Every structure is written in structure tokens, then in C-alpha cells.
Amino acid sequence: MTALQPSRVIDAGSRESSRYEPLSSEHLPDRLGHLVEMIGLIGPADHWRVREVGDGNLNLVFIVEGPRGSVVVKQALPYARVVGESWPMSLDRTYFEYHALTKLGARDPGRMPKVHYFDRGQAVMVMEHLTPHVILRKDLIAGIELPLLGEHLGLYLARTLFRGSDFSLETAERKADMALFAGNVELCGITEDLFFTDPFHDNARNRATDGLDVAAIHADRDLKLAAMEMKFRFCSSLQTLLHGDFHAGSVMVTPSDTRVIDAEFATYGPMGFDIGSLLANFWLAFFAQSAHRENPATLRRYQRWILNATADVWAAFTREFARLWREERTGILGGRELFQSQGDSVAPEIALQARLAEIWQDTLGFAGLEMHRRILGLAHIPEFETIEDPVLRAECERRALAMGRQLVVHRLALPSLASANSVATIIQDCR
Amino acid sequence: MTALQPSRVIDAGSRESSRYEPLSSEHLPDRLGHLVEMIGLIGPADHWRVREVGDGNLNLVFIVEGPRGSVVVKQALPYARVVGESWPMSLDRTYFEYHALTKLGARDPGRMPKVHYFDRGQAVMVMEHLTPHVILRKDLIAGIELPLLGEHLGLYLARTLFRGSDFSLETAERKADMALFAGNVELCGITEDLFFTDPFHDNARNRATDGLDVAAIHADRDLKLAAMEMKFRFCSSLQTLLHGDFHAGSVMVTPSDTRVIDAEFATYGPMGFDIGSLLANFWLAFFAQSAHRENPATLRRYQRWILNATADVWAAFTREFARLWREERTGILGGRELFQSQGDSVAPEIALQARLAEIWQDTLGFAGLEMHRRILGLAHIPEFETIEDPVLRAECERRALAMGRQLVVHRLALPSLASANSVATIIQDCR
Numbered sequence: 001m002t003a004l005q006p007s008r009v010i011d012a013g014s015r016e017s018s019r020y021e022p023l024s025s026e027h028l029p030d031r032l033g034h035l036v037e038m039i040g041l042i043g044p045a046d047h048w049r050v051r052e053v054g055d056g057n058l059n060l061v062f063i064v065e066g067p068r069g070s071v072v073v074k075q076a077l078p079y080a081r082v083v084g085e086s087w088p089m090s091l092d093r094t095y096f097e098y099h100a101l102t103k104l105g106a107r108d109p110g111r112m113p114k115v116h117y118f119d120r121g122q123a124v125m126v127m128e129h130l131t132p133h134v135i136l137r138k139d140l141i142a143g144i145e146l147p148l149l150g151e152h153l154g155l156y157l158a159r160t161l162f163r164g165s166d167f168s169l170e171t172a173e174r175k176a177d178m179a180l181f182a183g184n185v186e187l188c189g190i191t192e193d194l195f196f197t198d199p200f201h202d203n204a205r206n207r208a209t210d211g212l213d214v215a216a217i218h219a220d221r222d223l224k225l226a227a228m229e230m231k232f233r234f235c236s237s238l239q240t241l242l243h244g245d246f247h248a249g250s251v252m253v254t255p256s257d258t259r260v261i262d263a264e265f266a267t268y269g270p271m272g273f274d275i276g277s278l279l280a281n282f283w284l285a286f287f288a289q290s291a292h293r294e295n296p297a298t299l300r301r302y303q304r305w306i307l308n309a310t311a312d313v314w315a316a317f318t319r320e321f322a323r324l325w326r327e328e329r330t331g332i333l334g335g336r337e338l339f340q341s342q343g344d345s346v347a348p349e350i351a352l353q354a355r356l357a358e359i360w361q362d363t364l365g366f367a368g369l370e371m372h373r374r375i376l377g378l379a380h381i382p383e384f385e386t387i388e389d390p391v392l393r394a395e396c397e398r399r400a401l402a403m404g405r406q407l408v409v410h411r412l413a414l415p416s417l418a419s420a421n422s423v424a425t426i427i428q429d430c431r
Numbered sequence: 432m433t434a435l436q437p438s439r440v441i442d443a444g445s446r447e448s449s450r451y452e453p454l455s456s457e458h459l460p461d462r463l464g465h466l467v468e469m470i471g472l473i474g475p476a477d478h479w480r481v482r483e484v485g486d487g488n489l490n491l492v493f494i495v496e497g498p499r500g501s502v503v504v505k506q507a508l509p510y511a512r513v514v515g516e517s518w519p520m521s522l523d524r525t526y527f528e529y530h531a532l533t534k535l536g537a538r539d540p541g542r543m544p545k546v547h548y549f550d551r552g553q554a555v556m557v558m559e560h561l562t563p564h565v566i567l568r569k570d571l572i573a574g575i576e577l578p579l580l581g582e583h584l585g586l587y588l589a590r591t592l593f594r595g596s597d598f599s600l601e602t603a604e605r606k607a608d609m610a611l612f613a614g615n616v617e618l619c620g621i622t623e624d625l626f627f628t629d630p631f632h633d634n635a636r637n638r639a640t641d642g643l644d645v646a647a648i649h650a651d652r653d654l655k656l657a658a659m660e661m662k663f664r665f666c667s668s669l670q671t672l673l674h675g676d677f678h679a680g681s682v683m684v685t686p687s688d689t690r691v692i693d694a695e696f697a698t699y700g701p702m703g704f705d706i707g708s709l710l711a712n713f714w715l716a717f718f719a720q721s722a723h724r725e726n727p728a729t730l731r732r733y734q735r736w737i738l739n740a741t742a743d744v745w746a747a748f749t750r751e752f753a754r755l756w757r758e759e760r761t762g763i764l765g766g767r768e769l770f771q772s773q774g775d776s777v778a779p780e781i782a783l784q785a786r787l788a789e790i791w792q793d794t795l796g797f798a799g800l801e802m803h804r805r806i807l808g809l810a811h812i813p814e815f816e817t818i819e820d821p822v823l824r825a826e827c828e829r830r831a832l833a834m835g836r837q838l839v840v841h842r843l844a845l846p847s848l849a850s851a852n853s854v855a856t857i858i859q860d861c862r
Binding site (some may be wrong): 051100165166171172175176178179180182183187188192197200201205218219221225227228229231232235237238239304332333335337338339341342344346347350351354355 | 596597600603606607609610611613614616619623628631632634649650652655656658659660662665666667668669670762763764766768769770772773775776777781782785786
């Protein structure tokens with residue numbers, strides 16, 4: 001029942017809003033115990049148990065359990081948690097995340113956590129507690145096969161990216177939507193720096209495993225030109241509302257369910273950015289496997305599963321995108337007057353293929369950059385960080401960087417997902 | 432002195448604002464006679480002479496002359512003047528035009544009229560009266576050569592397009608700017624329809640000279656696919672703040688001066704849109720000439736001047752864009768950390784050439800569409816409309832359409848402005 005109710009929103013500056021104060025496990029029941037949403041969902045506050053579980057880079061995250069159930073309470077801090085108070089960061093990122101979760105959630109119902117309550121002044125959201133879900137990265141390190149994962153993520157990508165675009169939205173709605181997220185300038189600015197620039201020059205925020213030839217990468221003109229070209233596309237090719245941080249840490253899974261979380265980097269941008277970020281995280285996990293699996297047959301089998309998962313993502317994405325193209329192309333760029341209304345049903349299929357070809361090229365470019373920034377930049381990933389032997393870690397990372405370079409520099413020369421997966425296999429086998 | 436003062440702005444809903452009422456020549460002195468800006472510039476209201484001169488499609492335009500000088504008063508009507516009250520249109524387009532004139536004007540100082548006063552509630556602007564300037568179209572019909580025109584317009588394009596882009600602006604300013612103009616959704620929606628869709632199917636707003644094979648154009652799949660591709664780029668490739676309606680009716684000239692007016696269609700979009708709109712208007716004028724000049728030598732000479740003017744525009748644009756690229760590339764997409772700071776001054780030049788190549792392809796695509804919509808759509812141009820003989824008019828228009836199709840369908844196959852001008856010459860000579 002609650003899933004159908006819209007979430008309650010307390011605007012900053014409203015009568016109910018009070019001065020921002022960070023929550024703590026101890027005081028959370030005092031602070032939020034009056035919320036009818038929480039009482040209704042989990043029971044009265046004097047029975048709540050609270051755990052702080054935030055392992056992300058930016059926020060406080062609490063699991064609050066009561067006699068009738070549990071919820072997640074997420075609160076922004078006025079700085080980046082990963083760095084500390086020396087990196088101040090606007091609390092209003094929660095405002096953009098709230099809107100992104102609502103909009104993206106409506107575009108692929110059931111895939112994102114339900115938001116029950118949002119208080120803009122406190123930068124607090126009360127959300128559905130996903131249980132027994134775990135962060136996808138954990139399963140990728142443990143070597144767990146998830147048969148429905150690729151299909152779920154591919155459908156999510158097609159539905160959110162298509163339905164937030166000019167192909168689906170009317171011009172007034174689309175432009176209001178874009179203007180709203182243009183306000184998320186601080187987090188979008190972080191992406192602009194961390195994804196496209198920092199990894200490719202000496203920057204105090206960077207770190208890398210000893211033994212990687214970082215200087216050679218910083219001197220790689222073709223790679224850096226490609227990075228700047230992709231940054232240009234990220235900044236100016238505003239095709240749809242993106243999740244904006246769609247990696248294996250933003251996906252929670254069970255063997256049969258897949259959910260998408262953490263949308264505070266939401267921004268308008270090119271479709272290939274979300275797709276490429278995700279595929280890159282599979283390929284990164286692929287190259288980390290040789291450090292996590294000793295048995296060669298087990299290693300082979302799981303690496304094969306990872307590549308199959310990427311194929312599932314792309315197949316589900318293109319299949320669903322094509323279906324939406326045929327059935328829901330009613331927005332600014334619908335173009336039915338020019339084609340179907342004149343009896344031409346072939347032209348829209350040609351246009352679809354051209355669109356998918358461009359999305360694919362972007363996907364490769366952004367994927368290659370994600371593979372660099374996760375090894376050379378600020379935000380590393382557990383798949384590599386948990387490899388204790390630095391020599392082995394550098395070896396895995398070197399392969400990932402080699403593939404990343406291929407993808408971004410030669411993105412026009414790799415026509416298919418199979419060809420990209422061939423690059424992965426060749427680099428894994430030959431070095 | 433006044434040119435250095437910022438214009439005074441009365442916001443809608445402020446104490447000074449009153450209920451919207453259209454101005455008339457008769458009542459204008461009563462209504463605006465209290466404005467210190469007008470009294471200061473032209474003298475007291477009891478000596479004003481007022482003429483309504485609006486020949487555009489949307490607004491009231493008055494020239495107000497007083498003992499000390501003259502100003503232009505421009506006021507929006509709550510409907511499109513070209514169609515009538517049956518096409519209601521937001522008064523707030525003046526708000527976007529005010530901001531566009533201010534921003535574009537600051538990016539190429541002296542090229543746009545100075546705005547002295549803006550009242551949002553009345554949708555009224557008091558502006559510099561450009562005199563003895565005439566609308567460029569008038570000179571193009573009269574066969575007047577303007578030696579500095581192409582250079583002025585090329586510089587204007589380079590400066591406004593570069594300085595409104597991610598190459599120049601920091602991320603917060605750029606995104607606030609984009610969000611502001613995302614509000615100009617109504618006029619941007621008109622462009623989306625009138626430019627990219629209406630001309631290519633049967634639409635009640637269209638009209639065309641008898642004898643043109645409109646049905647064949649409406650059945651031209653390659654052309655329509657290209658139109659949809661360019662519409663996709665117009666809607667999603669938000670590179671910079673555009674004038675948005677940059678044709679020969681938005682340029683006022685004397686033999687030595689060139690000014691740009693009428694920015695109410697301002698929107699973020701691809702750089703090639705403004706450039707292509709402008710070049711298309713030269714090429715349209717080129718094909719109209721054979722109806723306006725009887726003497727073959729005079730005709731040849733003036734057609735050659737028109738093509739030279741397009742070459743001047745593109746040469747000045749690329750030269751100035753390259754200068755700004757080298758000297759003012761300090762925005763989000765500056766990229767100096769990756770190149771110059773590492774001693775690589777070649778890479779930015781490679782990136783510049785790639786950028787200009789993409790701008791050129793867009794320019795051709797948008798130019799080809801402008802050439803169609805001015806002949807097949809709602810808003811025609813005097814260069815053709817003043818040709819009284821419908822057979823001769825259709826002949827000129829047919830050539831223009833043939834070139835327009837080449838530009839939009841084969842935009843990837845025309846590497847240079849010279850190659851586009853060759854298409855013009857060949858079509859003029861062979862048919």
C-alpha cells in the first residue's frame with residue numbers, strides 16, 4: 001500500500017523545517033520518532049534499533065529496525081565523507097537525489113528504493129530498506145553468478161534513458177526537468193573533474209598502485225585527447241536524465257532481484273555515460289578475478305559469466321530501447337508525422353540503428369575512462385583494493401588500463417559488445 | 432556615457448509593475464513619459480514623435496524621436512503577430528530576449544543594441560535606435576555590397592558561441608545560464624516544429640509557391656531522416672547560448688557597421704545552428720538574385736559577392752574561434768592541465784580542428800534545413816516573396832531547395848566552405 005503513496009516532502013524554509021544537524025545512531029529516535037511514515041512502517045520509536053552502515057564516500061546511512069519492519073535513513077553531510085571536512089559539499093545534493101530517485105524510479109518501476117519521506121533542510125531521506133540485498137561488488141569479489149542481473153540492468157538502462165529523453169518527453173516537461181538538474185552543479189562538477197581530468201595528470205587527489213607506469217599514461221596524447229572529447233560530450237550532449245554514478249557499488253542484488261541506489265550525481269548527459277560506467281565495472285571485475293580465484297577452471301568460468309553479463313546488459317538494453325522506440329516515441333523527437341503517418345515504417349528503424357550506433361560509441365568511450373579513474377584517480381574499487389599483494393594488484397590493474405585505453409581511443413573501431421569482450425579476453429590471455 | 436550604465440530592470444510583481452497593456456503610438460508618451468532613461472536620452476515626452484515600425488512576426492516595435500535623439504521601444508504581444516490572436520504566446524519571451532541581448536552583447540561588445548530599460552510585466556524594452564541601419568535583407572534584394580559584413584558576422588559568431596560554451600565558462604555559471612534559457616521553452620518549441628518538422632510533412636501552417644514538387648520532398652526519406660538527426664542535435668547538443676534566429680532579418684547594416692537584433696529565440700544548442708542559419712540566408716539570397724538583377728554581369732558580380740561574404744563569415748569565424756581557443760580556453764573544457772601544463776602545445780590544436788570539423792558538419796545540416804523551411808514552411812523571406820512572377824519564383828526556390836538537400840543529406844561529404852559554394856554555383860549554372 002505504501003508503495004503507491006507519494007513520499008512526503010518537507011521543503012527547506014517551511015514551517016516544519018529546522019536548522020540542519022547531523023543525525024547519530026543514538027539520537028536518531030529522538031529526532032525522527034515523530035514521523036508518521038516511520039511509525040507506520042516500523043512501529044513506535046521506543047523500540048527502534050539503529051545502525052550506521054554508510055560505507056559510501058559522501059553520506060550518513062542508518063538502518064532503523066522496529067517491531068514491524070525496517071527503513072533506511074540517509075542524510076547528507078556538509079562535506080565529502082571520503083575526504084573529510086576539508087572538502088565542503090552542499091547539503092542540497094539530497095534534494096537532487098530525491099528528485100532523481102522519484103523520476104528514475106517512475107521510469108522503471110520497482111528498480112529503485114521507494115522514498116517515504118524527504119526533509120530538504122535536514123538533507124534527510126527515509127527510504128525502503130533493501131533486504132537481504134548486498135552491494136553487487138561484494139558478489140563480484142565472491143564470484144557469485146546472478147542469472148538475472150544483466151537483463152535487469154539492461155532493462156533499467158533502456159527505460160530510464162529513453163523515458164527521460166526527447167524521444168519520450170514533451171518539450172516543456174523535458175526542459176523543466178533539465179533546468180532542475182542543472183542545479184546539481186556541484187556533484188556534476190565533481191564528475192567533470194574526477195572522471196575526465198584528474199586521472200590524466202598529476203593531481204593531489206590521485207593515488208595508484210606502485211609499479212603502474214602512471215607517467216606514461218599522463219604523457220599519452222591520444223588518450224588525453226579522447227578523454228577531452230568524451231568530456232565535451234558529457235558536458236554538452238544532454239540527451240537524458242542520467243543516474244550519473246552507475247557502477248557496481250550503486251547496485252544491490254539478491255539471486256533473483258536487482259535494485260539501483262544512490263542517485264545524487266544525477267544530471268542530464270549522454271546515454272552512453274550510464275551504460276559505459278556500468279559495463280566498465282564488469283570489465284574491471286573481470287580483470288580482478290585472477291587475484292580472487294585460485295582454481296583456473298573456477299576463474300575461467302566466472303570470468304566467462306562476467307562477460308556474459310555484459311552481453312546480457314547490452315542485449316536487454318537494445319531490445320528494450322527498440323521496443324520503447326517503436327511504442328513510446330511520442331516526445332519532441334517522435335517524428336511520426338514524417339514517417340509512420342506517411343506510411344513509412346522503415347525509416348524509424350534506420351534512425352533507431354543510427355541512434356544505437358552513437359550510444360555504443362559513447363558507451364565505449366565512457367567505459368574506458370571509468371576503467372582509468374578507478375585505478376588512477378581518487379575513488380578506487382574493492383575488487384582491486386582487496387588484492388593485498390601489490391605486484392599482483394598492479395598486474396590486474398595494468399590489464400584493465402590496457403583495455404580501457406583500447407575502448408576510449410579506438411571506440412570507433414569496435415563495432416559490437418562481442419568485439420569489446422574479445423579485447424578483454426585477448427588482454428587477459430596475452431600478458 | 433549611457434552605454435556603460437547597466438539597464439534598469441523592473442521585475443514583474445514589483446511595486447513599479449502594473450497590469451500588462453499593449454502600447455499604441457498615440458498613448459506611448461503618456462505610458463512611458465515618466466521614464467528617466469527615455470527623458471535623459473531623447474528629451475521630454477511632450478515633444479516625442481512615435482512611429483510603429485514592427486515588420487517582424489511577433490512584436491510591437493516603435494521608434495520614438497525626441498528633441499535630443501531617438502530610441503526603440505519593443506513590446507511583446509500575447510500572441511504571434513504573424514498569425515494573430517489564435518496563436519497565443521507568452522509575454523515572457525521578452526524576459527529571455529532581455530537576458531540574451533545582455534549576455535550575447537557582453538560577449539561581443541558593440542554588436543547588439545544597448546538595452547536601456549526593461550519592464551518584465553509590460554514585456555517592454557527601451558533600446559538603442561540603430562540609425563541609419565537597414566535590415567540586411569533589404570540590401571541583399573537591392574544588390575548592395577557590404578565589404579565588412581562577413582568579417583563582422585564571423586567575429587560575432589566566434590565570440591558569442593565560444594564565450595557562452597564550456598570552453599569559456601566555469602561549470603556553475605554555465606549551468607545557471609543553461610537553466611535560465613531552458614525556461615524559453617515556448618519559443619524553442621516553435622523552432623523545434625517550424626524548422627525541423629513542419630516543412631517535411633503536410634501541415635496547415637505551411638505554404639509554398641505553385642509548381643514546387645512539395646509531395647516529392649515530403650516523400651524524401653533520406654532528407655527527413657537527416658532532418659530528424661539534426662533535430663536530435665538541436666535538442667540535445669547544448670553547446671552554447673545561441674541567438675536562435677540568426678538570419679538576414681536579424682542583422683541591421685550600414686556600409687561600415689553591422690548589428691545583430693531580435694534575440695527572443697535564444698536557447699542553448701549546437702554552435703552550427705546560428706552559423707548554418709546565417710549562411711543559409713546568404714545562399715537563399717544567392718538563388719533569388721536572378722529574379723532581382725537583369726544585367727548578367729551585374730548578376731554574376733553580386734552573386735560572387737554573396738559567396739565571398741559566406742567565405743568571409745567562415746574565415747573570420749574560424750580565425751577568431753582559434754584565437755579564443757588559444758587565449759581564453761579557461762572553462763570546464765579548458766584542459767590545460769592535460770596539455771599545456773605538460774608542455775604539449777600540439778594536442779590542443781588537434782582538438783581545435785576536431786571541434787571545427789564537427790561545427791562545420793552541423794553548420795551544413797542546419798543551413799540545408801533553413802533553406803527548406805523558408806520556402807516550404809510558415810515563415811518565408813522577402814528575397815523570394817518579392818518575386819512577383821510565380822514561375823520565376825518557383826525556379827529560384829527549386830534551385831535553393833536542391834542545394835539545401837545536398838547540404839543536409841550530404842553534410843559529411845562537403846569538407847569546406849568552398850565545396851559548399853561550388854554546389855551553389857553548379858546548381859545555379861546547370862538548371
